[in-house]
Amino acid sequence: MKTLIWIKAVCEFMQGCGTALPVGAGHLDRAWLRGLWWGALLGAVILFCGQSSRFIYIDF
Amino acid sequence: MPGGLPPQPKYGLRPSAGEHRTGYTPQHGRGGLLTHHGRLTMIFNTFSYFLLFLVPAAIGFRIAGARWQPWVCFFFGAAFFVFFSLTQIGGAAGAFCLIIFLWESAFSRLYKPGSWLCLAGIAQALVFLIIFKYWNFLTGLVLGPPPQNPWYWAGAFLPLGISFFTFEFIHYAVDRYRGTAERGKLADYLAFILFFPTMVAGPIKRYPDFAAKLTQPSLEWAQDWELGITRILVGLAKKFAIADLLSAFTVHLNMADIGQAERWALPLWLLAYGVKIYVDFSAYSDIAIGSARLFGIKVPENFSWPYTRTNIAEFWAHWHISLTQWLTDYVFIPLGGSRRAPRRVYLNVLTTLAVSGLWHGAGLNFLVWGLWHGVLLAGHRIWKSWCPPSAQPSLWGAAAGWALTFVSVNLGWAFFCMDLPTALFFFRRISGV
Structure with missing residues (x-):
């Protein structure tokens, strides 16, 4: 269970939800890693865009 | 960023089925990808x-x-x-x-x-x-x-x-x-x-x-922009790389394709919709929250791992959180909330979820979706009233609770993404009746 909570905290940090990393993951808080992560996300966006549909909730 | 819609692969359809398709492409029971004026509606991904x-x-x-x-x-x-x-x-x-x-x-x-x-x-x-x-x-x-x-x-x-x-x-x-x-x-x-x-x-x-x-x-420009941009990029990546790809499965949730489908494909299509709606809406919320963060303003969160929850009440406390709280404060509590006799409380729960359903769409399928969740929540209250107040579920109990919640919520999506006759036909086909 502790491992799951640790993974959840890391995921939330990577998602931009939080500023604090859990104990043992401090090494992930580096500017170059953040840049790499942004690059990966941007790559995914560029790779998959162009097939987009609307957001489901946009006209609720 | 917006582009045309490529032909979707036919996962789970019998080989000849594509020839009999109607061209109707339901996304969530509201009439497909196009608005009333025939335009694709995209805002955050433009x-x-x-x-x-x-x-x-x-x-x-x-x-x-x-x-x-x-x-x-x-x-x-x-x-x-x-x-x-x-x-x-x-x-x-x-x-x-x-x-x-x-x-x-x-x-x-x-x-x-x-x-x-x-x-x-x-x-x-x-x-x-x-x-x-x-x-x-x-x-x-x-x-x-x-x-x-x-x-x-x-x-x-x-x-x-x-x-x-x-x-x-x-x-x-x-x-x-x-x-x-x-x-x-x-x-x-x-x-x-x-x-x-x-x-x-x-x-x-x-x-x-x-x-x-x-x-x-917030006056911390650098941190706000770093977190805001991360949140926006995560939202866009979730939308494009996961939610939109799942359309290849969810596009088949219509009468013609359900009638032609292999039975094993039907639960997979519904599961794909369950994943898609979560990823799609949480991606939207990520972009909204990240955008507000660029201003230095923190707006409320909307999702907190809803599919990991072990009962339906917990699911609703972590799914579309701002709506759940609004419905609680402005519908459920004015109706009397939970400070009434049990039967009245169950009625209040059903009424609140019926309002939620009808708010999601003007259709009987949305009403049934809301009532389905109302019944689940009322059932959970009854179950809780039978358990001792201090009882903590065992690991196996929690696992069973998670499975039951996950399956119930995903079955409910059938009424959310298809009109009522199509949803009922879906369940008839899936059960082999």
């Missing part, structure tokens, strides 16, 4: 949003003095509404609806604690919502489908964000009536109503919370 609105508004907000910051929100919010109404939703008539929301905003300034004007404001907001969202549904229930229904509104359109405007107008009216919200400054209130990152689909804000953040926004 360059216009980022280049014309988000970046200039966030920078303008940061460099404007405190006195002018709410007006920056108002100006860009009004421009955002007009631009996306004209280009994507409703056209000129849709853009004209800004007058309605400005009128409602001006009317809200008259509210005083205990005043009948607050009740009139609530009624007014509901009337506008009913006209634009439920007119054809309600007249259709009484008079029948269009040929027999003289009151049918052929040019019906949904003004941008009307449902979410309504939530915030009602919240302010009720809280002013109760005396729990201050009147605040005109500029702050207009900024609250027209704050464009949350205008179209939330998260649903509360005025006292927003006004406090508006008057004292």
Whole structure:
């Protein structure tokens, strides 16, 4: 269970939800890693865009 | 970023099925990918949003003095509404609806604690919502489908964000009536109503919370922009790389394809929809929350790992959180909440979830979806009343609870993404009846 909570905290940090990393993951808080992560996300966006549909909730 | 829709692969269809497809492409029971005016509706995943609105508004907000910051929100919010109404939703008539929301905003300034004007404001907001969202549904229930229904509104359109405007107008009216919200400054209130990152689909804000953040926004530019950009990129990646890809499966949730499908494919298609709606809406919320963060304003979270929850009450506490809290405060509690006899409480739960269902769409399938969740929540309350108050579930109990919750929620999506006859046909096919 502790491992799951640790993974959840890391995921939330990577998602931009939080500023604090859990104990043992401090090494992930580096500017170059953040840049790499942004690059990966941007790559995914560029790779998959162009097939987009609307957001489901946009006209609720 | 927006592009055409490529042909979808036919996962789970029998080889000949593609030839018999109707071309109907339901996404969530509202009539497919196109709006009433035949245009794709995209906002957060367009360059216009980022280049014309988000970046200039966030920078303008940061460099404007405190006195002018709410007006920056108002100006860009009004421009955002007009631009996306004209280009994507409703056209000129849709853009004209800004007058309605400005009128409602001006009317809200008259509210005083205990005043009948607050009740009139609530009624007014509901009337506008009913006209634009439920007119054809309600007249259709009484008079029948269009040929027999003289009151049918052929040019019906949904003004941008009307449902979410309504939530915030009602919240302010009720809280002013109760005396729990201050009147605040005109500029702050207009900024609250027209704050464009949350205008179209939330998260649903509360005025006292927003006004406090508006008057004292975070001054940590670097951290806010770092977190905001991360959140926006994560949202876009989730939308494009996961949610849109799952359309290859969910596009088949229609009568023709269900009739032609292999039985094993049906639960996979529904599961794909369950994943898609979560990823899609949480991606939308990520972009909204990240966008607000660029202004230095933290808006409420909307999701917190809902599919990991071990009972239906926990699921709803972590799924579309701002809506659940709104429904609790402005529907469930006024009905009497949980401080009534058990049967009345179950009725309150059912009524609240029925309202939730009908809010999601003007259709009987949405009502059934809401009632399904109402029954699940009432069942969970009954189950809890049988358990000792201090009882903690074992690991196996929690696993069983998670599985039951996950399956129940995903079965419910059938009524959300298909009209009622199609959903019932889906269950008939899946059960082999």
